[in-house]
Amino acid sequence: MPADSLSTAAPPSLAEARATLERVWGHAGFRGLQAEVVAEVLAGRDVMAVLPTGGGKSVCYQIPAMLRPGLGLVVSPLIALMTDQVEALKQQGVAAARLDSGVSLDDRSEIWRAARAGELDLLYVSPEGLAQPHLIDRLHDLPLSLIAIDEAHCVSQWGHDFRPDYRSLGRLAELFPGVPRIAVTATADARTREDIVRSLRLGEARIVVDSFARPNLQLAAVRKENASRAKTDAAVIDLVRQRRGKSGVVYCGSRDGCERVAHALRDAGTNAIAYHAGMEARDRDRRLERFLAEDGAVMVATIAFGMGVDKADVRFVIHADPPGSLEAYWQEIGRAGRDGDPAEGITLYGPSDIAWTLRRLEGSPMAGEVKAVQVRKARQLFAMLDGAVCRPQAVRRYFGETGAEPCGVCDICQDPPALFDATVQAQKALAAVQRLGERFGRGRVVDHLLGKTKDAQPWETALSTWGVGADTALHTWRDVIDHLMFEGLLVEDPNEGKPLVMLGDPEAVRAVYRGERAIEVRRQPARAGASRERTRTGRNAALESMDADVRARFETLRAWRRDRAAEQRVPPYVIFQDKTLLEIALAEPGDLDHLARIPGVGQTKLDRYGAGVLQALSQHAA
Template identity: 80%
Template structure:
């Protein structure tokens, strides 16, 4: 094995001043944010660490900078090819020696990567957990010096998490194969139980754990209840929402491949540049679709959860869930695709009782231990309780993740227009009793008709029941809301019944608690049906920092965007890996005339200054 020239003499101790120098030189930033400095210091010192940092909080920097500074190659285990490709391309743009191993890398390029790793010319090497376990990968890695091992998206390790991947479970053995190599596990979404499972599974018992705030103050969250689960109405609502944000980049999540393609086509028919993305497309087709989304202004990706993890497109202005995910972790992960540049963005979720029934049925069909299934079922109900609740949405999410001191955000739909609620214990008792008396054999519509005493051609056995017409004091809409709320809370459950759903009693102990009046039930009063009605326009995902620019500054910004788009097309990379919008805004505002002045702008590192500096100055000169 060739000697690593960086290891020919004992390395000097590293500290945060070295890390800040790299941060400024490579990334063009003056200092770390949040808990980044604490995490970096631990890894530089050769100690294991786990970091739970919010989406957009700079998790990757926490292992990339130590990998650059420490002798050897930094090994990064990452779950998706798209994620690896994105990060490696961004690092190359910044002048960092990075490479990846995946099925798309040809053999001759693999040989060159191994040569660079052995000769000390490589800083970071990205692999998937499946690739790590394949062939002689581990054996070959043992022949080179590793500076660190990073497990990205570490929540995939945990069976309690929202995206459990069995291949991640075996990563704990890296502690034995590479003793003495510091390991760092990073994720954006992990509650306390998931964090404990990650530490145990990866054998990080001595690791320091850093958990930053989950606050995303630039995100405006809202949720809208669907009307009777109609696909056509939900699709129309999505079209309206996207139309209000015309020209903005966004993501629409759907629960199925068919739904994904249907909604994408509906949006295209309405004039939106919509791209469908799901695991049913072959790898090359998915890559082409992702490349389009990353490169084209105003593109909207309509995707299943196969899309999104680690995609760092910074200017996504909105995320819409046409179908809600299965947990608050998944919700926060997916909503986190929006506003990664720190500018205002929106997360909008459409939800209804049929969605929770679908989520629970999907859990039933998965092979998992009963204890795990119970936890995942509770996670589903916690998500829907947040969506249908009357508590500030970011506050509810942050408290779920353990931030007990989280305060109302002041900007979500609940804070902006607090819903009125009413004490629904008595109506809940009536509804539960009606379902029970009817033998748990009918759907929601029939139960509501029974409560109102409006069942058509009612038979004597039904009209003689004690629950017949006991709900005449509430409206049809109010009763539907009560039934929906009881389904969200698990007091009622919906059986698909081969396409003719029936509702039945849920958790027996919880039902008894309602009958005894021991469990409070608060239901919204006749919520405004904004899915059908005219919506307030709010910020509509606007990039306010750009829209507030003076005319001449905006003109320079647009010239710089056009220059960036051409450079990106030449290299087949997303425009934002060259410069993010906020960096272009700073350049347009300061209008630097020299390379030195350009290099002082945040986001312009030494590598990009050398590579693009002259072109940026020429573009600015042409804009005058």
């Protein structure tokens, strides 16, 4: 039904939106650019919003859907994500529902009845479900307040999580003319944003791009010593052991890797849960429920586990295998620290990883132009991981933030790596690969440079590059070769499991030969498993240094919350986040009025849980 058939009354005001935010979510004001986005949608205008993970993207369409007349339609890519958001909304007293394959026929009938009766504020559907004609027909019979497209980067073939079903969402502009549409995402560079706007037919939309800064995240990258799975697994186990008792996510590049690492972590005493697309859907759902409900759980997953995670207290994300682009990296790292408290993102990487990434891209069915862009994105990621620029600064500049400053807390800022000018060594290595006819692996190339090839033939010893690097140490040559791989100056041909080193981008290689491009390499790469103590700030630090009474109240509240969550079969954090429980433990409210003033306690939760919270505090005091 066109929007002009709805009430012609003045649109809801931003003041009403702020009042709703405080009443339902318990927050006194909007963060960042939320208010700008909300104002556009309230006025009935299209908008595309790129807001950081944890920056409250969903509120930007949830509040307008509650205030504007009609039903808010939300298109979301994952059942887990829809379920999580709907359950959280219900806890806050918002009338929300979802339609997916897990909803029974009786429940579907009740959802449509509530929608027709005007009793529903938000309805979540998948893009695949929206492709069904009968669903469109039913929606045509309802007044729509807005259409929200969540995780909008899935629309773009230039993005890191392209989904063909999302490409058809542009037709919503014709199917529901006049209904304001909002597209939201946390990760989209300029080219991806342009593709989203074009594909969704949002040509007149206001585009709002907030800073990609996540100041509570401390980022680090650790060069793998070798390609051994056992070494990588041991490094991951050591990193998780150092964070014992904290909730985290470990990303692996394969299903087998997930199972192997999860098993090793369990053997080491960690509550580790494997999760990947090869499991039955019900099994995955059960494992997700465990991760969301259990304190200190560590999910070991492939990228099948990502957007559906809304657990606020994830304290670390470890990439045992790096992702394929900076967009994917930022999306996955962004699972940590959504509550705003300190969190860590640690990535293990090595030459074999970029070789695997490039082989996977080469074997993909995507168009040549798209494949070339994805190869460039992969190299940009590895250049950042192996570089010497502040990591958040490098990512923010990638997304177009020209004024981004060093973060001061990542591994590069805290311990700047020692670099050396390796331009001459790079020239020698490139020349050696060329003279050898691009017919050997990296070990043989290094032996050639050192003049130590076993049983070298006369044709090889006669080359001008034979022994030209004898004055450079073996480990330094390995580092130089690795760096040239990351930079795309050298590439590896798989050669049926026996990789051959070949020259990369011809123009870039010529620039190095001519001395027009300088090459800087770390003098000593970080060792896997090394750890740095971060400067702790925020509520985690407060808890660790708090007196015993506050800690005891906090644990009492967590136990109370765990029981309520088990009764309702929902994740504990949808009742109250740890951050809110800690505020309550610190304030020790003696009545409902005092409790209502604590951030994160909205009116619905006060009505539903206020007496229970006060009783739990009272019993603890007794």
